[in-house]
Amino acid sequence: MATAFGSQISALRGRRRERWNDLSPMRKREAKFGLLFIAPWMVGVLLFALFPFVASFVLSFTKYNIVAPPEWVGLEHYNHIFTDDSLFLKSLKNTAVYVGGSVAIRILLGFGLALLLNTKVRLLGLWRTLFYVPSVVPIVALSIVWLYVLNARAGLLNWFLGFFGISRIRWFADPDFAMLAFLIMSTTWVGVTMVIFLAGLQGIPEEYYDAAKIDGANMAQRLWRVTIPLMTPTIYLNVLINIIGAFQVFTQVFIMTGGAPRDATRTYVLHLFDHAFQYLPPQMGYSSALAWILFMIIFAFTAVIVATSQRWVFYQGGEG
Amino acid sequence: MFGKRTILLVIVAVILALLPLSMTATAQNPDCEGDVRLTYWHHWGGNRIPLQEHQVAAFEDAHPGVCVDNIFLPWDNRLQNLLAAIAAGNPPDVTMFGRQDLPFFAATESIIPLDDYMAADGVDPAIFHASEFAGTQFNGKTWLLPLPGGGAYNIVWYNTDHFAEAGIESFPETWDEMLEAAETLRIGDGSFLERIGFNAQATSGTSAFHTWYNANGGDWITPDLRTITINNEQGAQALAFMQAIAEINYGIEEVNAFWEMAGEFDQGPLIQGLVSMETNGSWTLFQVEDHAESLNYDVAPVPYGPNGSADRRGTAHGGWGYMIPKNAAHPDEAWKLVKWLTAEVEGDGACWFIQQQQRPSPLVDCNGYEKDGVVHPRAAALLGVAALDYLVPVAPVQPEANQIINRMVEDVLFGDSSIEDALASAEAEIQELLDAFWEEYG
Numbered sequence: 001m002a003t004a005f006g007s008q009i010s011a012l013r014g015r016r017r018e019r020w021n022d023l024s025p026m027r028k029r030e031a032k033f034g035l036l037f038i039a040p041w042m043v044g045v046l047l048f049a050l051f052p053f054v055a056s057f058v059l060s061f062t063k064y065n066i067v068a069p070p071e072w073v074g075l076e077h078y079n080h081i082f083t084d085d086s087l088f089l090k091s092l093k094n095t096a097v098y099v100g101g102s103v104a105i106r107i108l109l110g111f112g113l114a115l116l117l118n119t120k121v122r123l124l125g126l127w128r129t130l131f132y133v134p135s136v137v138p139i140v141a142l143s144i145v146w147l148y149v150l151n152a153r154a155g156l157l158n159w160f161l162g163f164f165g166i167s168r169i170r171w172f173a174d175p176d177f178a179m180l181a182f183l184i185m186s187t188t189w190v191g192v193t194m195v196i197f198l199a200g201l202q203g204i205p206e207e208y209y210d211a212a213k214i215d216g217a218n219m220a221q222r223l224w225r226v227t228i229p230l231m232t233p234t235i236y237l238n239v240l241i242n243i244i245g246a247f248q249v250f251t252q253v254f255i256m257t258g259g260a261p262r263d264a265t266r267t268y269v270l271h272l273f274d275h276a277f278q279y280l281p282p283q284m285g286y287s288s289a290l291a292w293i294l295f296m297i298i299f300a301f302t303a304v305i306v307a308t309s310q311r312w313v314f315y316q317g318g319e320g
Numbered sequence: 321m322f323g324k325r326t327i328l329l330v331i332v333a334v335i336l337a338l339l340p341l342s343m344t345a346t347a348q349n350p351d352c353e354g355d356v357r358l359t360y361w362h363h364w365g366g367n368r369i370p371l372q373e374h375q376v377a378a379f380e381d382a383h384p385g386v387c388v389d390n391i392f393l394p395w396d397n398r399l400q401n402l403l404a405a406i407a408a409g410n411p412p413d414v415t416m417f418g419r420q421d422l423p424f425f426a427a428t429e430s431i432i433p434l435d436d437y438m439a440a441d442g443v444d445p446a447i448f449h450a451s452e453f454a455g456t457q458f459n460g461k462t463w464l465l466p467l468p469g470g471g472a473y474n475i476v477w478y479n480t481d482h483f484a485e486a487g488i489e490s491f492p493e494t495w496d497e498m499l500e501a502a503e504t505l506r507i508g509d510g511s512f513l514e515r516i517g518f519n520a521q522a523t524s525g526t527s528a529f530h531t532w533y534n535a536n537g538g539d540w541i542t543p544d545l546r547t548i549t550i551n552n553e554q555g556a557q558a559l560a561f562m563q564a565i566a567e568i569n570y571g572i573e574e575v576n577a578f579w580e581m582a583g584e585f586d587q588g589p590l591i592q593g594l595v596s597m598e599t600n601g602s603w604t605l606f607q608v609e610d611h612a613e614s615l616n617y618d619v620a621p622v623p624y625g626p627n628g629s630a631d632r633r634g635t636a637h638g639g640w641g642y643m644i645p646k647n648a649a650h651p652d653e654a655w656k657l658v659k660w661l662t663a664e665v666e667g668d669g670a671c672w673f674i675q676q677q678q679r680p681s682p683l684v685d686c687n688g689y690e691k692d693g694v695v696h697p698r699a700a701a702l703l704g705v706a707a708l709d710y711l712v713p714v715a716p717v718q719p720e721a722n723q724i725i726n727r728m729v730e731d732v733l734f735g736d737s738s739i740e741d742a743l744a745s746a747e748a749e750i751q752e753l754l755d756a757f758w759e760e761y762g
Contacts, residue, residue, distance in 0.1 A: 065424075065428065066403045066404075066406065066407045067403070067406055067407065067425075067428045067430040068428055147580070151580050151581070152577035152578075152580060153577060153578065153580070153581055154581065168512075170573050170574070170576070170577040172576075172577075172580065173572075173573045173574075173575075173576035173577040173580070174573050174577075175734070260576075260730075261572075261573075261576060261730065261734075262730050262734055262736070263727070274720075274723070277399055277400045277403075278399070278719050278720075278723075279717070279719050279720040280399070280421055280423070280424040280716070280717065280718070280719055280720075281424045281428075281717075281757070281760075281761075282399070282403060
């Protein structure tokens with residue numbers, strides 16, 4: 001996979017840059033349509049991604065209440081965040097717990113499901129669909145469903161746990177369990193991870209397994225020696241996607257608890273959102289500073305994973 | 321560079337893509353013709369939407385040449401929508417507005433003062449109840465006109481069958497009596513609630529602490545809105561009362577878990593029989609009538625604390641109103657709409673709209689409980705409770721202050737802080753915010 005991709009890049013690099021006037025009428029027509037089709041995306045990126053990205057960085061050094069022009073305050077917001085904002089650390093800690101828990105759950109569960117659904121079981125399509133469908137349900141509807149599932153008194157989960165002698169858990173009322181409830185809820189999106197793993201599994205040539213079988217490898221050895229090493233690029237991708245997504249957890253917390261109880265579910269983005277849109281005067285500059293700190297944290301995590309990937313990610317064809 | 325056919329294709333594609341966006345919750349009267357088209361935002365959902373459409377159509381009939389785009393927006397996102405529109409220089413001409421949001425918008429003059437319009441049209445502030453009109457003021461100017469009422473939020477609705485079963489003959493007047501009644505009416509096995517007698521955390525309008533602090537004679541902020549005053553005996557007693565009620569109900573976690581079963585409208589705790597006494601606003605009347613016709617109930621004012629008094633019970637705090645943002649395209653016509661929505665006693669204006677909902681009107685000459693000439697049998701009782709409301713001013717930093725106060729209450733109820741420490745910490749934190757506000761906007 002990596003080899004093919006690398007060769008395409010090399011081919012592109014080697015291609016001579018063509019001038020507009022040198023192009024044939026056919027190529028010019030193709031180029032026009034290419035530009036035309038990419039234009040909405042380019043406009044979207046420039047207006048709704050790149051501009052806010054740069055603007056938020058500048059705003060993070062200002063006091064900005066939206067209705068009046070921004071006022072330059074230098075590093076004041078960053079200083080306040082690190083020295084005087086007790087909810088910054090609290091929300092960061094909550095988010096870290098969510099990131100660690102939900103990424104682990106989604107990788108392990110997603111990989112396990114993908115392994116199961118990569119076998120020749122009956123109604124394979126139905127199973128794959130069933131596990132994937134929750135991922136495409138709007139998060140507001142999902143949140144309402146999970147509020148019923150995790151209801152402390154009449155919830156499905158407590159009813160189920162009762163069969164194992166586990167007494168009633170007050171999921172969203174108990175600060176010790178509220179974040180765990182969101183981690184359980186994060187299994188909803190395991191279908192996305194599963195589908196990516198499935199694609200990876202189906203890219204592993206059967207010959208490798210055949211060779212391992214001939215060498216006497218049992219199922220566990222084939223999983224450990226063949227499947228997992230060859231799945232590391234997919235694991236790598238899933239870990240990155242899930243970490244970046246989990247750091248930005250917001251909607252379900254906003255809808256279901258608003259950060260309660262005892263700020264046990266106050267996530268970083270919820271804290272940021274409150275400063276921007278819940279408090280008056282609006283603190284857009286402060287929120288921007290919070291956003292940039294989150295960006296740097298995510299960037300650092302991503303950089304570490306990318307930097308260490310050469311040690312644990314193996315590509316077919318020997319590149320690693 | 322591009323042929324005509326290509327450009328045409330692109331235009332058609334863009335139109336098709338934008339078509340769904342045009343199908344928003346905007347109501348336009350197709351029969352209205354006029355040079356002026358006002359944009360009007362409101363948050364009256366549910367069965368109030370047809371009432372709004374009727375009221376706006378009546379305005380258009382009464383003001384030839386002025387048409388209104390009547391747009392319903394969710395209340396929860398009101399600040400994002402309004403701030404974004406103001407920042408973009410394209411605000412609505414008239415918008416519904418939370419009185420709790422007033423200080424910031426007024427201090428930054430992001431909305432238009434209405435005093436000159438009122439004087440020119442002879443709209444006398446005395447047509448509104450004084451406590452309602454007080455909530456429209458900031459720095460000596462009037463920035464919005466009120467509707468609906470900002471009071472009648474803290475009415476206790478109680479199940480008279482539960483009272484009869486428990487042998488309680490009269491509704492508790494004081495906190496001591498309330499503690500006794502709450503314990504008598506509660507049903508549970510010591511850790512698992514079957515029914516709550518009373519939940520002191522569930523109030524409406526203000527935070528629960530504000531409600532009990534007010535009922536204990538406490539003024540949480542000075543009249544000049546510059547100093548917070550909660551760290552005192554009244555505050556400590558209010559927190560102790562909330563703590564005692566939570567303990568009667570087996571602790572805060574059990575109360576919150578129990579309350580998860582309650583929702584709004586037909587899922588309301590009183591309607592479901594989950595509580596014997598519920599503190600809620602005047603709108604509970606139509607909820608009960610719509611969803612629990614057979615419920616035997618009565619209403620009473622919230623009980624008062626050891627430092628409180630019998631004639632100061634509920635809170636008149638916040639509420640809604642209508643205002644005109646700065647840069648509104650048609651401010652003069654917008655004023656006519658604001659007046660129609662808030663001050664019009666005759667026809668299908670402000671009074672009619674409130675009467676259709678059977679709730680208190682901010683207008684002195686409008687009995688909100690008189691619908692189609694018939695006065696609701698509960699009107700006297702409800703207005704009697706509302707008459708004991710006391711104005712609790714909105715702080716310029718109210719939303720963040722509310723969060724701090726809720727955190728303070730949780731600190732105490734979860735046993736993480738003493739009452740004294742929690743009060744001192746919350747007061748200092750809110751005061752710091754307040755000082756910063758006045759330093760910048762004072």
